[in-house]
Amino acid sequence: MKKEPLLNLKRLVEFLGQPFSLEEEENRIVHEIVRLCSFENMKNLEVNKTGIYRVQGSKNNIFFREGKVRDCKNHLTTEMMESLDQITEQKFHASG
Structure with a gap:
């Protein structure tokens, strides 16, 4: 996943039976999903810096x-x- 995120995202959605359309690929939707789901982006979301995990009462940043x-x-x-x-x-x- 880390070495080839685009390829693996495409493989994942195909496995789930929901492959990307040509239009989605041309509009760089795949790239945007990879960016939004990247470790750096997820780690830097405000909710993951300051939010609280409801079940255990721990801060969300413990997950990163x-x-x-x-x-x-x-x-x-x-x-x-x-x-x-x-x-x-x-x-x-x-x-x-």
């Missing part, structure tokens, strides 16, 4: 760290990462 691939190694133990990898594989193995 560096936005770097494999940054989890700076926050999780090897065992925790392996456990998450196993859960992810188990839950998504049938999705191809």
Whole structure:
């Protein structure tokens, strides 16, 4: 997703059965979606800087760290990462 966001967004919407039209692509809608959904944009939204997560009462900014691939190694133990990898594989193995 980080290396090729445009390509992966197109693959995602096709998987969901809602591919972009030629007109949407020509009008750079795909680029705008990638920009709006980018880590930097999401991190810098005012609600994510100052808002409160209703369920736990925590500030929304706890959901954002560096936005770097494999940054989890700076926050999780090897065992925790392996456990998450196993859960992810188990839950998504049938999705191809």
